[in-house]
Amino acid sequence: MDPSRKRKIRLVVALGAALLLAGALAYTSFSASSEAKTPSQLAGGAQPGRSYELTGKVAAGSVHHDGGALFFRVRDRSGNTSVPVRYVGAVPDPFREGREVIVDVRKQGSVFVGERDSLVTKCPSKFKAAHSS
Amino acid sequence: MALLGRACLIIALGLAVYGAGASIYGARARKAAWIESGRRAVYALAGVTTIAFAVLIAAFIRSDFSFGVVVDHSSTTTPLFYRATAAWSSQEGSLLLWVFLLAAWSSLILWVLARKGKLREVAPYATAVLCGLAGFFLFCTIFLANPFTTLANAPLEGAGLNPLLRHPSMMVHPPALYSGYTLFTVPFAFAVGALIAGRLDASWITSTRRFALAAWFFLGVGILLGARWSYSELGWGGYWAWDPVENASLMPWLCGTAFLHSAMIQEKRGMLKVWNVSLVLATGVLAVLGTFLVRSGILDSIHAFGASTLGVPFVALIATMAAGSIGLVVWRRVSLRSEHRLDSLFSREAVFLLNNLVLVGLCFVVFWGTFFPLISEALTGDKASVGPPWFDRYTVPLALVLVLLSGIGPVIAWRKASLRGLVRNLAAPLTAGLAVPILLLALGVSGHASALIMFGCGAFALTAVGQEFWRGAGARRAMTGAAPPAALLALVRRNRRRYGGYVVHAGMAVLFIGVAASSAFANQRDARLSPGQTTKVGGYDVRYVKPTFDVAHDKRETGAIVSLGAVLDVSKNGKHVTTLDPSRGYYPSVDVAQDGPVGRFYKGESTSEVGLRAGLRRDLWTAIEPDTSRIERLADVADRKFPDATPRLSLFIAGTLAAGYAKDPPPATFRVIDSPLVTWIWLGGLIVVAGALIALWPAGLRARRTAPAGYGAQLARELGRA
Numbered sequence: 103m104d105p106s107r108k109r110k111i112r113l114v115v116a117l118g119a120a121l122l123l124a125g126a127l128a129y130t131s132f133s134a135s136s137e138a139k140t141p142s143q144l145a146g147g148a149q150p151g152r153s154y155e156l157t158g159k160v161a162a163g164s165v166h167h168d169g170g171a172l173f174f175r176v177r178d179r180s181g182n183t184s185v186p187v188r189y190v191g192a193v194p195d196p197f198r199e200g201r202e203v204i205v206d207v208r209k210q211g212s213v214f215v216g217e218r219d220s221l222v223t224k225c226p227s228k229f230k231a232a233h234s235s
Numbered sequence: 236m237a238l239l240g241r242a243c244l245i246i247a248l249g250l251a252v253y254g255a256g257a258s259i260y261g262a263r264a265r266k267a268a269w270i271e272s273g274r275r276a277v278y279a280l281a282g283v284t285t286i287a288f289a290v291l292i293a294a295f296i297r298s299d300f301s302f303g304v305v306v307d308h309s310s311t312t313t314p315l316f317y318r319a320t321a322a323w324s325s326q327e328g329s330l331l332l333w334v335f336l337l338a339a340w341s342s343l344i345l346w347v348l349a350r351k352g353k354l355r356e357v358a359p360y361a362t363a364v365l366c367g368l369a370g371f372f373l374f375c376t377i378f379l380a381n382p383f384t385t386l387a388n389a390p391l392e393g394a395g396l397n398p399l400l401r402h403p404s405m406m407v408h409p410p411a412l413y414s415g416y417t418l419f420t421v422p423f424a425f426a427v428g429a430l431i432a433g434r435l436d437a438s439w440i441t442s443t444r445r446f447a448l449a450a451w452f453f454l455g456v457g458i459l460l461g462a463r464w465s466y467s468e469l470g471w472g473g474y475w476a477w478d479p480v481e482n483a484s485l486m487p488w489l490c491g492t493a494f495l496h497s498a499m500i501q502e503k504r505g506m507l508k509v510w511n512v513s514l515v516l517a518t519g520v521l522a523v524l525g526t527f528l529v530r531s532g533i534l535d536s537i538h539a540f541g542a543s544t545l546g547v548p549f550v551a552l553i554a555t556m557a558a559g560s561i562g563l564v565v566w567r568r569v570s571l572r573s574e575h576r577l578d579s580l581f582s583r584e585a586v587f588l589l590n591n592l593v594l595v596g597l598c599f600v601v602f603w604g605t606f607f608p609l610i611s612e613a614l615t616g617d618k619a620s621v622g623p624p625w626f627d628r629y630t631v632p633l634a635l636v637l638v639l640l641s642g643i644g645p646v647i648a649w650r651k652a653s654l655r656g657l658v659r660n661l662a663a664p665l666t667a668g669l670a671v672p673i674l675l676l677a678l679g680v681s682g683h684a685s686a687l688i689m690f691g692c693g694a695f696a697l698t699a700v701g702q703e704f705w706r707g708a709g710a711r712r713a714m715t716g717a718a719p720p721a722a723l724l725a726l727v728r729r730n731r732r733r734y735g736g737y738v739v740h741a742g743m744a745v746l747f748i749g750v751a752a753s754s755a756f757a758n759q760r761d762a763r764l765s766p767g768q769t770t771k772v773g774g775y776d777v778r779y780v781k782p783t784f785d786v787a788h789d790k791r792e793t794g795a796i797v798s799l800g801a802v803l804d805v806s807k808n809g810k811h812v813t814t815l816d817p818s819r820g821y822y823p824s825v826d827v828a829q830d831g832p833v834g835r836f837y838k839g840e841s842t843s844e845v846g847l848r849a850g851l852r853r854d855l856w857t858a859i860e861p862d863t864s865r866i867e868r869l870a871d872v873a874d875r876k877f878p879d880a881t882p883r884l885s886l887f888i889a890g891t892l893a894a895g896y897a898k899d900p901p902p903a904t905f906r907v908i909d910s911p912l913v914t915w916i917w918l919g920g921l922i923v924v925a926g927a928l929i930a931l932w933p934a935g936l937r938a939r940r941t942a943p944a945g946y947g948a949q950l951a952r953e954l955g956r957a
Contacts, residue, residue: 123596124599127599127600127603127629128603130625130628131603131604131607131611131621131625132611132619134621134622134624134625134628135607135611135619135620135621135625136619136620136622137617137618137619138608138617138618138619138620155618155619155620166864167763167862167864167904170761170762170763170904190761191761192470192471192472192761192906193470193860194469194470194471195398195399195469195470195840195841195842195843196399196840198838206622219471220622
């Protein structure tokens with residue numbers, strides 16, 4: 103076979119394989135992903151059993167332990183709508199009331215159950231001292 | 236002092252602009268004096284940014300609270316070591332660190348090349364690129380995140396360094412990462428220079444190879460330290476979470492690893508020119524992207540320590556770098572044609588090529604997963620993200636192939652391997668690679684196929700590398716009659732690059748074995764215990780013996796005022812194994828008005844100090860989350876009774892509350908992990924570091940001398956016999 107034709111065939115095969123793999127990557131990422139939602143979006147209509155990535159702030163006065171589980175409410179970053187979360191697993195060190203959190207949840211009854219070890223707390227802004235420049 | 240810092244930044248920006256302009260003009264007009272002047276501008280840039288950086292560090296050490304950045308990231312109670320290194324915990328300081336390191340490394344490469352008289356046509360354009368990058372970062376530090384901004388009314392005290400960062404490895408981690416990022420811009424700049432100048436032989440690769448290797452080394456050290464910090468400081472017990480910021484450093488490292496391998500093919504065979512130049516350009520872009528991900532806060536992450544105004548300028552820079560790179564490669568595509576073709580699929584070139592495809596594939600997977608929130612938002616309008624299981628689905632099989640290839644690469648011949656040679660070189664590694672998983676299955680280790688395959692691949696790679704050392708040392712012994720250790724040492728000294736690389740391969744195999752074992756066979760339990768209660772983890776009985784507390788003692792020297800912890804007794808089959816003492820350090824809040832003079836001791840930040848018993852076979856890892864709700868309630872009562880309590884009285888009350896906690900402790904939540912071979916990860920990392928240092932170490936004059944023709948032939952004969 104003509105070497106240049108052979109090279110072209112190789113290139114087409116390689117590109118085809120790469121496209122196929124990229125397609126698989128894209129398909130699986132969409133099917134395995136969790137949608138990021140705010141508390142007001144979830145309060146408005148979350149489907150039971152479906153996984154969501156809940157983002158918002160830990161509501162003041164809502165954090166308490168019961169047995170091995172951590173209970174808290176997540177509210178909108180700007181707003182008061184909040185949803186209850188029951189979470190079991192590692193709690194990041196910066197977790198506190200008022201902090202921004204991200205947690206993967208599934209609705210079970212009226213509570214959103216957090217997936218084990220999925221809780222992420224964004225770093226504190228409170229830790230900055232107030233100063234005037 | 237702040238004025239001096241600001242002046243330095245402005246002068247540095249002027250020097251960067253001048254350096255770029257003079258270099259380009261000198262190259263276009265062929266005026267050596269202008270080229271020389273551009274190069275000297277880079278030296279001056281390094282000097283001026285060093286002064287600026289020193290001013291900032293001095294401000295932190297002196298707790299000069301007229302600097303806004305010092306107020307936000309340090310305090311008089313922050314221990315000296317952390318004050319000295321707190322500069323790069325801030326956005327502003329880290330950008331200055333970036334430009335300082337960039338200027339230093341740029342000066343070094345330009346000085347080395349000028350001394351050797353190499354790359355005369357390429358260097359001016361590379362200088363312009365390096366100056367352009369420095370100019371961009373200086374623009375950001377001057378106009379968007381200035382570390383020398385001062386306050387009209389300097390407070391008496393600062394907020395202190397974020398307690399999570401008060402860990403020795405976290406203080407070395409940023410300079411290591413940034414050294415990696417900035418060093419990768421050196422081969423990037425020289426690749427751009429080579430493309431513009433049309434000098435596309437391997438000389439730019441040879442001249443900058445050591446810098447690419449140093450970049451890879453520093454980035455690797457930074458990644459390893461970050462993993463170690465995560466394991467020993469964050470209270471979750473893991474070392475890698477596929478966090479966007481972790482991924483940001485991994486992407487250029489993967490791409491750089493691919494380049495270090497494929498560059499050898501261009502140096503030896505004149506092949507893969509387009510591929511190499513593309514890899515270097517991609518690595519440079521990814522290095523800047525890494526900084527962008529950490530500093531822009533574009534993706535949600537625990538590491539993204541603050542959203543900033545840097546997003547748009549960084550996107551513009553990255554787009555310019557990417558578009559310019561693609562344009563240059565397309566423009567020079569004819570000159571970038573390979574001088575030779577691949578002779579056989581059974582050759583070292585083919586293995587390197589496959590290794591490159593795997594590494595680039597890994598990089599693409601990490602890139603896609605990291606940016607998926609933005610991709611999904613752009614395509615569907617909904618922001619969605621993928622988690623560790625998605626990453627594992629792709630990275631685990633690719634890592635298996637990679638470890639396997641790291642064993643094949645060293646033993647397969649260049650150009651075309653004979654079947655006889657392949658059988659001879661692969662017989663022992665294949666035997667080890669099959670024997671290890673079979674043996675483990677016979678011993679009852681089962682249930683995690685990918686981990687078992689990784690153990691096999693690791694054994695394969697380790698045997699292959701060991702065999703190379705054995706044969707090489709044997710050949711030297713036969714030639715010189717030296718003792719085995721001396722023969723081994725001489726072998727490595729004569730070819731540091733090759734044998735340093737083999738040591739790196741061995742280290743990676745050890746590291747991956749550790750990752751596979753600790754991921755697949757770890758036992759974890761979260762338990763809420765009162766003193767006297769026991770929980771079981773992986774055959775161990777962990778008993779909560781008693782609570783502990785410390786006030787104003789700070790035995791770990793992190794600045795924590797109060798510490799609450801526990802003594803845990805670990806036993807197996809009734810026999811005492813070890814005692815662990817996890818604790819949690821509490822750092823006082825600076826907001827006394829809101830949290831109260833006593834409450835502030837418990838309502839600030841708190842961090843885990845893990846109780847760890849590390850061993851070659853397994854680690855026992857523990858963290859505690861004390862229930863401080865009763866303390867906080869009592870602190871509120873105390874604050875209402877003594878709203879104007881002096882600091883001494885407040886501390887006394889806070890200490891009394893801690894003592895009360897220890898006397899009548901509420902149940903505490905513990906995380907206990909029994910994880911095998913975690914130490915292998917750190918050990919493997921250290922072996923990798925050692926290998927990289929061997930490869931980086933300059934060859935002595937004797938070793939650099941060209942070996943006589945007879946030596947090569949004799950060594951080949953002896954290798955055949957060994």
